[in-house]
Amino acid sequence: MNTKNPTVWSGCRPCGGGQKSGLNWVLFLGLSVVLWVLSGGCRTAESLETFDTNQAGWVFRQGQAVWKQDATAPGLVLGFNIATHRDGRTQVQMLKEIILLATVQIGPAHWVLEDPLRRRRTVGAMVNGEVRETPGRARWLQVALGLSDRPVHPPWILERPDAGEVVIRNPETGERIELFFDL
16 A cells, blocks of 8 residues: 555556455456356266276276277277176276276266376266267277177267177277277
8 A cells, every 4th residue: 555645545557456456356256256166067976886896797808909090090009908797887998008098987877987197087877778978079988888788879880890809980080999809
């Protein structure tokens, strides 16, 4: 505050001075918090069960995959692990050497797609044992659906050219994921 002339406020001149700008700042901050809370939507995150693959009833398989983002892209070689339970639960992990790229879990009521590199987690509902809707970027969810003998979502196509081989492709983008099970 200016001590020589008490009628002049110090602070942000464009805002009109210290006290006015302080009030504007509080209103701005309060409004920002309200908008942030409302932008989260009305639905709270549901608690999801974690899969304990140490329980009885799980079958484990692994293999290699070649992922091409489009028809002209070079293939990226990945590893995958799949755990399936006799009750239909499935967990798929996609790896590049020791780096976990994605984990997908499919349960009776929900599916979860986790991308640890981007710190993203997407959750969706299952209806009558099928995925209701999938986000456009959910290529790894399509892989999990295909590996667990569930239908993939258009425009994705599932093919089984040979025993121990699964191909999941998107004809619109040219993206292709070929999976080969270890024998």
